[in-house]
Amino acid sequence: VAEPLIECVPNFSEGRDVGVIDAIAAAVTSVAGVSFLHRTSDADHNRSVLTFAGAPDAVAEAALRAVEQAARLIDLRHHQGKHPRIGAADVVPLVPIDGISLKECAALAHALGRAIWETVHVPVYYYEAAALRPQCRRLEDVRRGQFEGLSKAVETDEARRPDVGGPALHPSAGAVVVGARQFLIAYNIDLNTQDVSIAKAIARAIRASSGGLDCVKAIGLMLEERGQAQVSMNLTDFEVTPIDVVFRAVEREAARHGVSIARSEVIGLLPRRALEQAAAHFLHWDEYSPGRVLENRLSNGL
Amino acid sequence: VAEPLIECVPNFSEGRDVGVIDAIAAAVTSVAGVSFLHRTSDADHNRSVLTFAGAPDAVAEAALRAVEQAARLIDLRHHQGKHPRIGAADVVPLVPIDGISLKECAALAHALGRAIWETVHVPVYYYEAAALRPQCRRLEDVRRGQFEGLSKAVETDEARRPDVGGPALHPSAGAVVVGARQFLIAYNIDLNTQDVSIAKAIARAIRASSGGLDCVKAIGLMLEERGQAQVSMNLTDFEVTPIDVVFRAVEREAARHGVSIARSEVIGLLPRRALEQAAAHFLHWDEYSPGRVLENRLSNGL
Numbered sequence: 074v075a076e077p078l079i080e081c082v083p084n085f086s087e088g089r090d091v092g093v094i095d096a097i098a099a100a101v102t103s104v105a106g107v108s109f110l111h112r113t114s115d116a117d118h119n120r121s122v123l124t125f126a127g128a129p130d131a132v133a134e135a136a137l138r139a140v141e142q143a144a145r146l147i148d149l150r151h152h153q154g155k156h157p158r159i160g161a162a163d164v165v166p167l168v169p170i171d172g173i174s175l176k177e178c179a180a181l182a183h184a185l186g187r188a189i190w191e192t193v194h195v196p197v198y199y200y201e202a203a204a205l206r207p208q209c210r211r212l213e214d215v216r217r218g219q220f221e222g223l224s225k226a227v228e229t230d231e232a233r234r235p236d237v238g239g240p241a242l243h244p245s246a247g248a249v250v251v252g253a254r255q256f257l258i259a260y261n262i263d264l265n266t267q268d269v270s271i272a273k274a275i276a277r278a279i280r281a282s283s284g285g286l287d288c289v290k291a292i293g294l295m296l297e298e299r300g301q302a303q304v305s306m307n308l309t310d311f312e313v314t315p316i317d318v319v320f321r322a323v324e325r326e327a328a329r330h331g332v333s334i335a336r337s338e339v340i341g342l343l344p345r346r347a348l349e350q351a352a353a354h355f356l357h358w359d360e361y362s363p364g365r366v367l368e369n370r371l372s373n374g375l
Numbered sequence: 376v377a378e379p380l381i382e383c384v385p386n387f388s389e390g391r392d393v394g395v396i397d398a399i400a401a402a403v404t405s406v407a408g409v410s411f412l413h414r415t416s417d418a419d420h421n422r423s424v425l426t427f428a429g430a431p432d433a434v435a436e437a438a439l440r441a442v443e444q445a446a447r448l449i450d451l452r453h454h455q456g457k458h459p460r461i462g463a464a465d466v467v468p469l470v471p472i473d474g475i476s477l478k479e480c481a482a483l484a485h486a487l488g489r490a491i492w493e494t495v496h497v498p499v500y501y502y503e504a505a506a507l508r509p510q511c512r513r514l515e516d517v518r519r520g521q522f523e524g525l526s527k528a529v530e531t532d533e534a535r536r537p538d539v540g541g542p543a544l545h546p547s548a549g550a551v552v553v554g555a556r557q558f559l560i561a562y563n564i565d566l567n568t569q570d571v572s573i574a575k576a577i578a579r580a581i582r583a584s585s586g587g588l589d590c591v592k593a594i595g596l597m598l599e600e601r602g603q604a605q606v607s608m609n610l611t612d613f614e615v616t617p618i619d620v621v622f623r624a625v626e627r628e629a630a631r632h633g634v635s636i637a638r639s640e641v642i643g644l645l646p647r648r649a650l651e652q653a654a655a656h657f658l659h660w661d662e663y664s665p666g667r668v669l670e671n672r673l674s675n676g677l
Contacts, residue, residue: 080669108673126673170669320658336659342669345651352654356622357638367382367472367644371410371428 077173079181080110080126080256081136083165085143086158088119093146098123100138106131110342119154120163124342129173133185136165141193144246149220157213159220160195160247164212167203167253170344178253179203186237186251193246196238200252205236212250220247258308258347259340260316262323266332269295272302275326279304279319286322288313301335316343317351379475381483382412382428382558383438385467387445388460389423390416395448396423402440408433412644421456422465426644431475435487438467443495446548451522459515461522462497462549466514469505469555472646480555481505488539488553495548498540502554507538514552522549560610560649561642562618564625568634571597574604577628581606581621588624590615603637618645619653 087093094114101123102109111124125135140162147161165185167178179202186197204210218226224242226233234240235248242248264272272293277283280291288310296303304323308314316339324334346363353361363369389395396416403425404411413426427437442464449463467487469480481504488499506512520528526544528535536542537550544550566574574595579585582593590612598605606625610616618641626636648665655663665671 078670078673110669110672126669317654317657334659336661338660338662339667342667342672345647345668345670348651348654348668349647351658352619352650355619355657356653357636358640359638360640365641365644366647366650367412367428368380368647370412370644371380 076171077129077177078126078170079129079132079173079178080124080168080170081132081165082122082124082168083136083139084158084163085121085123085139085147086119086149086152086154086161086163087143087147088114088121088154089116094121096146097121097139097142100142101125101135103138104131104135107135115156117154118156119152120156120158126170129167129177129181132167133181133188136167136185137188137192140165140189140195140249144193144195144243148245149247150245152220157216157219158247159216159223159242160249161245162195162249163247164200164250165252166201167251168256169253170256171346175202175253175255182251182253186249189249189251190238194238195243195246196235196240196248198248198250199236200250202253203251206232208232209236212252215250223248255310255312256344256347258311258316258343260306260308260319260337261340262304262306262320262337263296263299263301263335264303264327264332265335266302266330267295267300268332269293269302271327271330271332272304274330275304275323276306278326279322280306286314286319289319311344311347311350315350315354316347317354320351378473379431379479380428380472381431381434381475381480382426382470382472383434383467384424384426384470385438385441386460386465387423387425387441387449388421388451388454388456388463388465389445389449390421390456391418398448399423399441399444400425402444403427403437405440406433406437409437417458419456420458421454422458422460428472431469431479431483434469435483435490438469438487439490439494442467442491442497442551446495446497446545450547451549452547454522459518459521460549461518461525461544462551463547464497464551465549466502466552467554468503469553470558471555472558473648477504477555477557484553484555488551491551491553492540496540497545497548498537498542498550500550500552501538502552504555504557505553508534510534511538514554517552525550557612557614558646558649560613560618560645562608562610562621562639563642564606564608564622564639565598565601565603565637566605566629566634567637568604568632569597569602570634571595571604573629573632573634574606576632577606577625578608580628581624582608588616588621591621613646613649613652617652617656618649619656622653 107127114121143162182203276291279285416423445464484505578593581587
């Protein structure tokens with residue numbers, strides 16, 4: 074079995090003050106064994122997203138330190154932005170990459186939540202695979218009313234109170250939504266057509282919301298510069314619906330419209346397993362296992 | 376750039392005496408940082424093949440120690456077997472896996488050859504990418520006449536003398552053929568037909584020797600137990616002809632005979648790059664690079 078590896082993609086309610094975002098990022102990189110992969114800030118949203126990965130305990134420690142910095146440096150009473158939020162550190166998802174299950178990530182999220190309350194004194198909600206109550210599964214449900222509305226709601230509505238700590242929100246830092254979810258693959262397929270209605274029709278045919286493939290969100294849009302229509306997708310669980318199944322479905326639907334695929338691309342990063350599984354499926358290599366990859370044998374010390 | 380990683384697949388002229396093969400394998404595992412991946416012995420061939428991998432210097436040291444043991448324990452004057460051989464340690468190929476070029480492996484082969492002569496006093500020929508002379512490129516040309524014939528030939532024919540050491544072969548251990556070559560992928564595709572003539576026709580259509588794909592060897596044969604015909608292949612350079620190109624070519628040729636592909640499989644191991652490249656090609660993901668795989672970022676310490 075591979076060394077357990079997880080990713081954390083926390084969102085912070087500051088997208089303009091680089092000094093604040095730097096301080097939060099520095100809290101992450103202060104933990105040995107954590108690889109800082111990516112950061113992005115949006116001034117309109119007034120929000121930043123950090124991406125880092127490593128061994129589960131190291132990643133959880135880095136997330137705790139980042140939440141601590143965010144609570145110290147961000148005051149939601151003076152925060153404005155287009156993106157809904159309830160906390161300085163708004164949402165902290167833990168994502169299994171290799172050698173660890175979603176359930177184990179949920180257990181780690183619970184430990185992280187307790188540590189956040191004990192150390193930083195900001196209350197915590199658990200969402201997605203870490204949710205303790207059905208009404209907290211979806212992030213948008215937890216976030217309803219945002220910081221301002223939720224601060225009031227917890228005074229009277231028991232059902233809306235935090236899972237850990239509180240019941241009042243932190244006066245300046247609000248609350249943190251901590252959880253576990255599968256890796257999300259952002260995947261786009263460009264079509265050899267300028268007719269965006271074909272991309273829209275394909276998106277409707279393959280997405281989960283209209284009875285298509287499980288765990289696939291899709292829209293059709295036009296790439297003006299390329300002069301090509303695109304099916305733009307989020308694959309929310311590549312174990313349920315692998316990337317090659319999505320590719321084949323789009324290829325098949327496109328063929329019904331007499332259109333071929335120009336190219337495809339994954340936005341950002343994807344887990345190695347997603348790519349190796351796709352290759353094995355394409356090749357009809359039924360007996361593939363990760364142990365057949367030479368390097369996977371080495372890292373396991375065989 | 377990834378840490379350089381190579382594989383070594385030496386062949387030894389002993390396939391019956393487990394004690395001797397154990398001693399040679401123990402010489403390999405005595406080197407820290409070398410991963411022992413596989414061993415196989417054939418009594419009819421009276422020959423064993425070991426597979427190990429690791430950092431280039433560690434692998435070369437392990438190969439040297441294995442050759443030393445083989446020269447000490449195997450006496451070709453008393454060796455009989457079906458497989459042609461000129462040495463106790465018969466052939467020692469070094470194979471680039473990641474972060475190292477074929478040319479660099481050839482340079483390492485030259486250093487290993489010199490060390491074998493200096494330490495073990497067995498003369499060395501260089502073959503394939505490490506060959507210093509065209510007549511030594513192909514292993515079968517070096518091995519012509521086998522131990523008995525070559526021992527005689529070197530007395531009179533300068534062109535057949537070793538590249539390092541000699542000119543006489545070692546009286547009991549013969550000579551070693553050291554070289555560098557690309558990773559060989561053994562790849563089979565099973566067809567939904569009992570007609571072996573279709574597998575043979577596809578093999579002829581796609582193999583290099585009859586004007587097909589570069590670096591592909593192929594035969595058609597019958598899998599009696601499964602009741603399916605198989606195209607059995609060696610891909611001698613997956614950088615030149617990737618595995619997905621081979622799959623597509625077989626799929627296309629099979630379709631001309633009205634036959635579909637039942638399954639495919641890689642025998643043994645394959646390098647990660649071969650599988651990730653195949654997935655990217657299948658997906659028409661033109662801008663793929665190994666840096667897009669999350670785990671590849673981690674190992675590079677980003």
